[in-house]
Amino acid sequence: MSNSFIFALKSIIMRQLLYIIFLVGFFYSCDDGDVFEVTLEFDQELELCIDANQGDNLLYDTKVNPAESLTLLFPINNNEEIFDPPEQNFEKILNIDGSNVMFNYRRYNGNPEDLICAVVPNPGTTIIEDYAAASGAEAVFMSSYEDDDNDGIPSEFEGRGEQAEDGSYPDAIDTDGDGIPNYIDQDDDNDNIPTADEDPDPDGDGDPSDALNTDFDSEMMAGSNILPNYLDNDDDGDGTLTINEDEDSDGSPLNDFDEEDEDPNTARYLNPNVSESFDAGAMETNEYTRTVRVRVTILEANIGIANLQTIDMGTYTLSIPLTGGLLD
Ligand SMILES: [Ca+2]
Ligand SMILES: [Ca+2]
Ligand SMILES: [Ca+2]
Ligand SMILES: [Ca+2]
Known part of the structure; x- marks a missing residue:
């Protein structure tokens, strides 16, 4: 039901979409306890940049029409296994606290890539709206991998x-x-x-x-x-x-x-x-090559203008070259 509902809303701008989702989400949570799943209209192919100075990873997705981003900031330390999972379907959950672990939905007056991870930010592009998930939200990482010798x-x-x-x-x-x-x-x-x-x-x-x-x-x-x-x-x-x-x-x-x-x-x-x-x-x-896929889901994200039970943020894919090959 949620899919057809979202499909019907595709031509409506994001603010309205979020607003309506909020109303419907609220309605359902009061009604029969259905889990209401929301997919924001990004391509869900996440990118990563690493800020070694700050010790942070930034997973993000952007689009230009309208210009928006979803970003998830979290520490590099103690989270290495997210990108190099010790086992299949390795799950890691981080509590979003608004400082060390942050989830943001932002709107821009230009291409978000002008700012996100840009070595030289474009001074003509600025963030015009910034919504951060409040404490209580969770970022859930599910890491899987596939090996192949090409x-x-x-x-x-x-x-x-x-x-x-x-x-x-x-x-x-x-x-x-x-x-x-x-x-x-x-x-x-x-x-x-x-x-x-x-x-x-x-x-x-x-x-x-x-x-x-x-x-x-x-x-x-x-x-x-x-x-x-x-x-x-x-x-x-x-x-x-x-x-x-x-x-x-x-x-x-x-x-x-x-x-x-x-x-x-x-x-x-x-x-x-x-x-x-x-x-x-x-x-x-x-x-041989290990292709790691990290699927990121944000739970219970209250970003001020909307309260979203589930955001399927998307998947980040990376390749790790390995040598040898004995089974674990
Ligand atoms: Ca031969
Ligand atoms: Ca021969
Ligand atoms: Ca041979
Ligand atoms: Ca072979």
Whole structure:
């Protein structure tokens, strides 16, 4: 019911919207105790700036027509886990106190970005109205994350399996048994050729069912190697592991060719007629990306002109580069 109600009000300016929400919110809270959920008309994609001098984080959303902002200021200290959650669906609640933790709705006579986090504020832009949430409001942070190795194959095609209640993937496949499940392993077969370089998805549709398989022989289906190169540690099926077809032992068999061979432009590891074995080079460090999403909700925000039970402020997204990859 609240959605259609808000939709009908889209052309009405914010002050009227807030005023009507106030009346309806009041009505409902007196009536049958329904939770009345309000979504202010921002894009809900939050941005963050850090004021290291003051020791504050500022999460914010802005728009220009009309020019308004929502901002949430809170200390950096003791709140690090919001942006680097120790577990899935990590929740943190901060009490809004009007000084250390502040939530503001503001209106401007110009683009809010001229002022918010601006290194050199535009002197032509000023705040024309400023409403701060009174003490008693709460900021609720819900942090979740998703890991991916960006190897060209989406995680759901890398045998990640179902997510457990604690957010982990206990059934995730680890083809090469190195303790790093495929969905966060940049080199799924540990042959020192990154999966991204083993042509895992020639048609680029995300589905690796068409992955390159150099040693697949369609004429002898049954006896042929059905493993695609990105999961095959002997890509040409010549009995010498790809990791050992690394003539200069530099950790990458990609750049090793046999100039004497009749096919000198095909790397040794893809050439079944060249099978000399060399010492394996050092493995590259595995790197993957953790995408953290922090959803911010403001509860019981009395901002003077309106009393809003729930403000879905939006989501802040950040990426953290990680190395290794053993499951927690
Ligand atoms: Ca992988
Ligand atoms: Ca590989
Ligand atoms: Ca391979
Ligand atoms: Ca070879």
